[in-house]
Amino acid sequence: MLSGHNLYLVALSLAIAVLGGYTGLGLAGRILGKTDLQRRALLVGATVVLSTGIWTMHFIGMLAAPLPADTAYLVLPTIVSFLICALVVGMSIFFVVGSRPGTLGTALAALLLGVGICSMHYVGIHGLAGPFTIEHDPWKVLLSVVIAIATAYGALRIFLDPQVGLRLAISAVAFGLAVSGMHYTAMWGMHVVPASAGHDMAMMAASLQMSSQLVSLVVACLCFLVTAGFLLFLLPDQWGRADSPPALNSTEGAEIAVPRAMEREASPMQPQPGRIERIPVESGGATQFIPVGDVRSIRADAHYTWVHDGHRERMCGWSISGAEAALDPTIFIRVHRSHIVALPHVTLVRKEGDAAVVELDGANPHQAPVSRARVAEVKARLGLTRSSAV
Known part of the structure; x- marks a missing residue:
């Protein structure tokens, strides 16, 4: 040949x-x-x-x-x-x-x-x-x-x-x-x-x-x-992070600051604090509701979010911080400044440098990033020991 x-x-x-x-x-x-x-x-x-x-x-x-x-x-x-x-x-x-x-x-x-x-x-x-x-x-x-x-x-x-x-x-x-x-x-x-x-x-x-x-x-x-x-x-990623905020102590699970651009304007659909049963999403020009138990992840996009139910993503009028405040903290965790995941639906955790990635189940499995400041807390919440390989 x-x-x-x-x-x-x-x-x-x-x-x-x-x-x-x-x-x-x-x-x-x-x-x-x-x-x-x-x-x-x-x-x-x-x-x-x-x-x-x-x-x-x-x-x-x-x-x-x-x-x-x-x-x-x-x-x-x-x-x-x-x-x-x-x-x-x-x-x-x-x-x-x-x-x-x-x-x-x-x-x-x-x-x-x-x-x-x-x-x-x-x-x-x-x-x-x-x-x-x-x-x-x-x-x-x-x-x-x-x-x-x-x-x-x-x-x-x-x-x-x-x-x-x-x-x-x-x-x-x-x-x-x-x-x-x-x-x-x-x-x-x-x-x-x-x-x-x-x-x-x-x-x-x-x-x-x-x-x-x-x-x-x-x-x-x-x-x-x-x-x-x-x-x-x-x-290494750190070469491009001169304008990033200082790393938080990963062992303390400290709160991740949300950029001001995401908090600047109130969302037209603000959630009420406390535990909720459904999340409103926009689909086909109408508002639909996803049961909280079906939610796999929530991803920030400017002032709004995208909710993944294991099949596909749909836009929600809530901000990422509003969604975090409304959801049950024993089930949902903020793993990244732009991502919230439902711990019961996590099927895999994989280390990527100092950070990690989790995979969520569903008909169309998808992934969400875990910031290095949240890795220790995510491992602890999933029952992984410090010696466990991510």
């Missing part, structure tokens, strides 16, 4: 795909628990890094291939291939992170991602220009599509599974195999057939082109950006 390829560039292409996957999926995983603006920024960052990793891997693979020396690259198909990649990756990540789907939803996201990777590849391939034509083996085209979809499903499934240790690293490797496996299988089924001297010369002359040397320079810059993004992602 790799006969005639430069094996050093092949190895580099795989490494770039894995590094891009690790950084992009890592950014996507941090969307949980952020403000609306932060979530949008992280989604854009994840999309850019993942699509850049895919596109860069593709063109490193092209440079590694034994193509004719006078091969040029048409600019328009090359740019279109990147846009296809960015669009599909962005849609897949938005769907997976936004709804945390089950098996069927993950399969649909993998189908979209795999077909997008293949589309990017074949559009990019037909951006090659020279005195030759390109032919494809239909069965190997089909095999490349199957490889892309199957490995993309594995990457997304591992990424969403909180019980898999080192899941980000493993999902990044699976993502790298999805991209590179598809590419080199497709290259295996591609045949460059010499054509007559006048073949497509008029079209080539009228098209904007890039030489192999210029493509090499662009790819080298993108390799640097992907690697730099990977290294920056590995920096």
